[in-house]
Amino acid sequence: MEIKRSPFFHDWEAGLKSEQMETSIKRYRDAKTFYKSVDETLDPDTIMYSVQCLTDPDIVGGHLNWGISKLEPVTVDGECNMTRGHFHSNLDCQEYYWCAKGSGLLMLMDETGTCWCEAMEPGTLHKIDGHYAHRLINTGDEALEVICVWNNDAGHDYARVEAMPFPVRVFKRDGKIEWEE
Numbered sequence: 001m002e003i004k005r006s007p008f009f010h011d012w013e014a015g016l017k018s019e020q021m022e023t024s025i026k027r028y029r030d031a032k033t034f035y036k037s038v039d040e041t042l043d044p045d046t047i048m049y050s051v052q053c054l055t056d057p058d059i060v061g062g063h064l065n066w067g068i069s070k071l072e073p074v075t076v077d078g079e080c081n082m083t084r085g086h087f088h089s090n091l092d093c094q095e096y097y098w099c100a101k102g103s104g105l106l107m108l109m110d111e112t113g114t115c116w117c118e119a120m121e122p123g124t125l126h127k128i129d130g131h132y133a134h135r136l137i138n139t140g141d142e143a144l145e146v147i148c149v150w151n152n153d154a155g156h157d158y159a160r161v162e163a164m165p166f167p168v169r170v171f172k173r174d175g176k177i178e179w180e181e
């Protein structure tokens with residue numbers, strides 16, 4: 001019997017390692033519209049978050065993607081750094097998030113616009129119903145790193161959250177977390 005090495009490796013410090021990995025980086029210039037106000041003190045090149053991802057090239061029901069999202073500990077005029085957030089295009093597709101490092105919030109919103117959060121800290125595991133929009137928010141002083149597993153035919157429906165935005169914003173003022181509804 002031959003014992004082969006897997007082409008994928010998830011290093012605790014360096015993150016995901018694989019020739020098949022894709023990395024996407026969201027800089028402030030591309031994330032400005034997510035926030036309540038524009039922060040003129042923030043360099044447009046500032047890295048807000050990156051996603052290292054293993055995506056199955058065949059869009060086939062049942063195939064899975066694996067990724068790690070890393071949100072930097074940045075605030076935008078006091079508002080905590082967050083992902084764009086989305087519904088899945090295929091509402092039958094769930095997703096798991098597992099917090100590897102840092103602390104933050106998983107913001108969820110159902111199809112009627114009701115919104116709530118789950119607290120994230122290393123080890124917390126979050127099962128996301130396919131009918132809920134989801135957004136990661138870094139409320140800590142270090143990077144928030146979250147491992148994500150989802151169906152590769154889930155898709156991202158950003159238009160739906162633009163039409164019905166998350167109704168709560170999270171801020172960090174003088175080290176205290178506050179939210180505005």
Ligand SMILES: O=P(O)(O)OC[C@H]1O[C@H](O)[C@H](O)[C@@H](O)[C@@H]1O
Nearest residue numbers: 051067069083084085086148150
């Ligand atoms: O696409 P965003 O809402 O900015 O979230 C960033 C990424 O977060 C996780 O890794 C998701 O599972 C990805 O599918 C998503 O693209």
